[in-house]
Amino acid sequence: MNEIRNEPTGPDVFAIQEKWLPVWDELRPFASGNKDDIRPKKYVLDMFPYPSGDLHMGHAEAYALGDVIARYWIQKGYNVMHPIGWDAFGLPAENAAIKRKLDPKAWTYDNIEIHKASMRRYACSFDWDRIIRTCDPIYYRWNQWLFLEFYKKGLAYRKNSMVNWCPSCQTVLANEQVVGGACERCDSVVTKKALTQWFFRVTEYADRLLDDLELLECAWPSKVLSMQRNWIGRSYGAEVDFAVDGRTEPITVYTTRPDTLYGATFMVVAVDSDLAAELVSGSTPEVRMQFQAYLDETKKSNDIERMATDRAKTGVDTGRFAVNPANGELIPIWVSDYVLADYGTGAIMAVPAHDQRDLDFARALGLPVRVVVETGEADSVETGVATVGEGVLVNSGALNGLSKVDAISKMVGILEEEGKGKAAKNFRLRDWLISRQRYWGTPIPIVHCESCGEVPVPQDQLPIELPSAEGLDLAPKGTSPLGGAEEWVNVPCPSCGKPAKRDTDTMDTFVDSSWYFLRYLSPNSETEAFSKEEASKWAPVDQYVGGVTHAILHLLYARFFTKVLQDLGYVDFGEPFTRLLNQGMVLMNGSAMSKSRGNLVKLGDQLDEHGADAIRLTMAFAGPPEDDIDWADVSPAGSGKFLARCWRLANDVDVRVGVDFSKGNLELRKATHSFLRDFGTNIENFKFNVGVAKLMELVNAARKTIDGSVGPTDPAVREATEIVAKALSLFSPFMAEEMWEMLGHKPGVALALLPEADPALLVESTLTAVLQVDGKLRDTVELSVDATDADLQAAADASAAVQRAIEGREITKVIVRAPKLINIVTKQ
């Protein structure tokens, strides 16, 4: 007897999960490689994960949202390619290897298997035939091929320079990997080191990378666009040549304010530049000693100290003089650490009156200040605040009386005429440092030969496979562990055949991820990086989904690669990702989850407790996707309740499959079709939370119909429930499939098409019209949808509330928006 009472009134979500997984393995609904497929294409891409441990809540959000989009387009009749792979090279594998004495390779591949199993259980709609792993030789040989293509074009080059060095990771870092002077990965303070390193000439594409952001306006989050613009940082100005006393060549400086040239009262050269060393070499021993001491101190300080803007200005007078080309004045040349060696020319003209940094320097070291722009602001010498506003030029010869803009163009004209300068632009963006002194990455395909120099490895010798980690000392020591692989390093020179050595550095893993979206097109090809034919069919990516953490690095590099590949003729487009969605982070109690903070929510625990469907639904329903989700604010249990509601709905339907819906209850049919009208728009605009809310509304309406006088046998109940099952499958595919089966269909709700709304069911015959007086609501009235202005006026005349409100007032105006609104305006 108890058995009867305890009969389950809801679904066993875990049994349902286990039931459908093997069915789907068989059905393979997300395979996209059928050549005969006539559906239009859609390339939906999730940023591929780094295989460290198991999936976490962040992955769960990203893949839930990416899945909504991919599954939606399938149900709209598209052939959707939704691939997955692993960004499998990188430091964590190596660090785990060092710490736990594991092979980085084994560690990585084990983690990939863990990921794969979790993605399957999370019901990700991936095309499992297109898997890539960047640590597979079949993948990274194409990194090497691309490197050589770049090399041929002069886009890959080696130079000695001061580079960012992480003392903890014991490797160089790209500019983009230094955040606030610290290593992005381990937070150690980054230092500078002079090293010979490989670079990609991304600066050659700076203009295009900046200008083409225009094409992405409205298709990428504006935040990402502005971050990229900031990062590239183009400025316009002029290069000005200053003749130097006792030196044949002039010193060229870059300035954005050539209008203030008359106010340049001294010059400053970056202390760590070659130019500074050269200038002082001709000075007195005292100066040389002072310079050396200052230089040593600068080198000792790190970027965090050096970048502190409130630090007092320091410097050394070189004792040398330059000639101001505007007025012929001799001005002293100083060296200082506030001028950067690798921006512009490493030397500046100092205009202390109109530049705060120069003014600080002038005041600290007693240098003259000359006002050349009258801005109406207080005297900068007295206030210590440089006047940077608009104004009229003074003390500036031919420029006197001009505005800033006019003075800039006139000065540039004069300089160009006299051969002392020219218009110029500069970028904050630096070339991309790609070599790393670590093991677990793509070997750089260059051989160093004593007689031939740098020799590119011939294509037919690719891939250069990594030597086995066995026997290698992977511990960071500042030089690549590959140097210890004797047999691997020592090779005959491909050019002359004499003994030579391989380059022992490996590539930055951002190289791997700069083109992976193309590799998915032909993931197993041994003859090309990607099929040009497939690329013209599938690429560019229609929809990219990933975290905003990659707003600069990865997206900029991928855009760069795409433009290079376009120039090389391998692709026919210039932007890789047509549309971008950045999902927010998953937080717990207001802050990022971490073990050390003690607020870590484990995805595995959540799945064990609520099931994949409820977690996925919670991710979609939590709010706008780009906002952060605080796990403390959302309710996976609530999602579970909704899913049970859906299940009971399907369970209660008592209409045979294939019934003619047209005889169904009109009210519910209208609800179903207005859902169909709105749902697609919501999903296409990434308003997943609103889409789920609409779905809940439809479930509520169907429930009401079943429980009310219409009952479970009405055809409209089946229509509504089938639409619920299809729409639900974007969020909670297990339950949707279960419902689909309960409704009498064969497995594969993911492939069932979402119909268009029937327009005939969207027309309403009446609506609630609003009667306002002076903009305030006074009454409402049911009117026909084709009510005229006169009908509204009549309704207002007939309304006691309206008449009361206008009583004794003079009507000045009547605004009518038939059929829904009338506003009677009275004299105030």
Next chain:
RNA sequence: GCCCCCAUAGCCCAAUGGCAGAGGCAGACGACUUAAAAUCGUUCCAGUGUGGGUUCGAGUCCCACUGGGGGCACCA
């Protein structure tokens, strides 16, 4: 310091310039139950951060401010 985004009920969030509430969470009450859970139903709750402006009408558009978040930052 410069640039960008956000602010609606106790909470998460909706709302083509036209009735502030679609949905959910939490709460309260009721039905079912010996009881509880589950379920179903009903219900309480803000005038939209502050101050101006535009408009017949502003959560929505404009300006300023406050608070929160983010990006860049000695880039000449």
